[in-house]
Amino acid sequence: MSTYLRKIHAVLLTGAMCLTILGGCAASDSGQKPQQNPSENNTETADDSAQKENDSQTDSLGGFSLQDITGNTFTDQIFQEYELTMVNIFTTWCTPCINEIPDLEKLHVQMADKNVNIIGIVLDALGEDGKVSEEAVEKAKLLAERTGATYPFLIPDADGLNGRLKGIEAVPETFFVDQNGNLTGESYLGSHSLEDWQEIVEKELARSKGEQP
Numbered sequence: 001m002s003t004y005l006r007k008i009h010a011v012l013l014t015g016a017m018c019l020t021i022l023g024g025c026a027a028s029d030s031g032q033k034p035q036q037n038p039s040e041n042n043t044e045t046a047d048d049s050a051q052k053e054n055d056s057q058t059d060s061l062g063g064f065s066l067q068d069i070t071g072n073t074f075t076d077q078i079f080q081e082y083e084l085t086m087v088n089i090f091t092t093w094c095t096p097c098i099n100e101i102p103d104l105e106k107l108h109v110q111m112a113d114k115n116v117n118i119i120g121i122v123l124d125a126l127g128e129d130g131k132v133s134e135e136a137v138e139k140a141k142l143l144a145e146r147t148g149a150t151y152p153f154l155i156p157d158a159d160g161l162n163g164r165l166k167g168i169e170a171v172p173e174t175f176f177v178d179q180n181g182n183l184t185g186e187s188y189l190g191s192h193s194l195e196d197w198q199e200i201v202e203k204e205l206a207r208s209k210g211e212q213p
Contacts, residue, residue, distance in 0.1 A: 024170045024172060025091065025093075025095070025096060025097065025172075060182050061076060061162055061164060061183065064157065066156070067155050068153055068154050068155065069137050069144070069155065074154060079180070082117040082179065083205065083208065083209075084177070085116070085178075086116065086119075086174060086176055086201065087118075087174065087175050087177060088104060088119070088121070089171055089172060089173045090120060091122070091171050092124055092125075092140055094171050094172065096191040097172045098143060099191065100192065101120075101143060103194040104149070104151070104197070105147065107197050107198065107201065108150065114205060116201055119151055119153075120153045121155075121161070121165070122140045122155060123156060123168065124136045125137050125155040125156065140153050172189075172190065173188070175187040175188070178208045184208050185204040
């Protein structure tokens, strides 16, 4: 079993460790304490943040082809159509992930005129055997219907989006991608309010344009 698939399996096994108050769900197979929402437990140093930012700014997602939960195919060309794309990684069992989807849909509508897109990635839609989990896909379809989400929910591939998903230890996790398919700015752990996301997107949009955030 690949490292990425073991990570996925660990996520599924630790669903009971979901931390609603902290706005995120832990995913650990080592028994360590769950990772917390940085907005509520700011233990990361400035040097760590700067290093993360520098790393993300030079990373590219490369080429990929993923299907969404309805069978449509999406490639890396999806990024070329938007100034900035917000990628939200979630699972169907994570309560904070689910609770913020309606706000993400509102954000999706609000930011359309600024050429900002949102896509979701259903992390548990890929089973530990490397095959698509039909159960998770059906749950994701129900979530999309019940929350009114119109942005795509994508199913991970075996490569974990060219390795970007391999380090996921807590959900939801959100990152941003520019028109060239490059990771830009920061990654955000935990769920956030609509108002918080509005501020974050404005900051990351300015950053992607080379402006001072």
